[in-house]
């Protein structure tokens with residue numbers, strides 16, 4: 001600890017899920033007399049839910065402030081010295097200090113730290129092409145982005161929207177724009193939407209989205225965005241087609257925001273994310289922690305480090321970091337790759353490995369796909385559900401599950417997530433004591449039907 005200060009100082013860079021969870025948990029464990037906490041956030045908001053942006057833009061959530069879990073004032077009331085609109089521009093590891101610039105005054109100053117948390121999140125990938133920054137072209141990474149998009153929708157009152165990218169943010173934004181009354185086209189580089197699924201499951205999403213009136217364009221590379229005489233977006237152009245657009249939403253992925261960390265020489269993984277140990281301490285640096293979208297996480301199924309930018313991980317990382325800084329002990333063991341999303345009434349879920357992931361790490365597997373229903377077949381509103389399961393060849397160890405269906409389909413993936421975490425085989429899953437009553441599932445839950453089929457295939461009796 002720096003002897004010129006009476007108490008330790010924790011500096012946090014990034015005021016959202018990972019950073020403020022870490023700060024809040026550290027504060028719970030250590031009072032202001034023991035620990036001073038300074039948090040830098042370059043934007044206008046703290047502890048906000050980017051996950052809620054599609055539902056705010058789509059009109060399901062009407063009040064932006066409902067997406068803010070804790071305001072700057074609430075953090076300050078808990079003795080966290082929060083510096084909004086202040087960007088950290090440099091890390092000086094030898095001097096244990098950060099340089100920050102106040103966006104309003106332009107003033108720069110150095111702040112020393114005893115402990116540092118890097119929670120800078122991820123940055124959206126912006127296509128390097130003409131027109132990408134034109135008015136009417138929007139990302140949806142932050143609340144400010146969401147507000148700018150809503151302003152455009154309000155101002156232009158257009159008819160046609162093009163979403164570039166068909167990952168979960170792309171499909172959720174397609175729903176939001178459909179709900180706003182737009183004609184929506186989704187332009188996707190991949191062969192099917194939702195590349196986090198195998199293409200055969202992505203095909204089901206594609207068909208369902210077309211059924212909702214969304215025009216899906218796959219295998220299409222956007223080459224430029226055209227603007228009109230007023231400078232605003234007019235169309236999205238691919239190699240061979242042009243799609244008229246009054247508004248364009250970009251959802252083509254993110255990369256870890258680690259420029260500061262890289263410049264300071266902190267260790268980065270193959271995906272550009274910071275590398276940490278299980279206590280979320282940056283490898284090789286006793287007093288520096290990192291969490292959220294700026295780090296790589298251990299995939300417990302493949303054994304490899306991956307970049308999986310999800311709020312569910314960021315909050316847990318923050319909790320672990322704050323506990324350790326507060327004098328407790330916590331670890332983050334890794335993830336199994338669970339995610340759930342929806343487009344209108346279609347629910348999409350996945351956990352574990354896709355076929356190509358299993359191939360990449362040299363695992364042989366059996367793959368089965370089953371059709372079932374969300375409730376007993378005779379019960380009103382039973383809807384179809386497709387479950388795909390991968391189990392390891394010979395051992396039968398569960399490797400992954402993907403589910404596409406209507407109400408009640410998505411969160412069933414959690415059964416598989418728990419089974420994956422526990423290292424269960426498909427055979428063991430067949431006897432899981434899951435709840436059953438006709439309004440909730442058929443007597444054999446769809447996940448168990450898939451497990452039975454996978455187990456039989458592994459045994460060679462299917």
Ligand SMILES: Cc1cc2nc3c(=O)[nH]c(=O)nc-3n(C[C@H](O)[C@H](O)[C@H](O)COP(=O)(O)OP(=O)(O)OC[C@H]3O[C@@H](n4cnc5c(N)ncnc54)[C@H](O)[C@@H]3O)c2cc1C
Nearest residue numbers: 014016017018042050051088121292293309310311312314
């Ligand atoms: C539209 C959308 C929908 C999503 N839906 C889901 C979902 O359904 N489920 C899910 O699990 N996840 C979802 N996510 C992902 C989730 O929002 C992120 O994983 C989560 O916000 C990551 O938290 P974080 O704290 O690591 O990073 P961020 O939330 O990105 O926060 C990082 C903060 O650091 C600040 N910052 C960066 N650099 C500096 C600097 N140098 N100085 C000062 N401040 C800095 C940024 O301004 C930012 O506020 C969604 C994301 C988006 C965009």
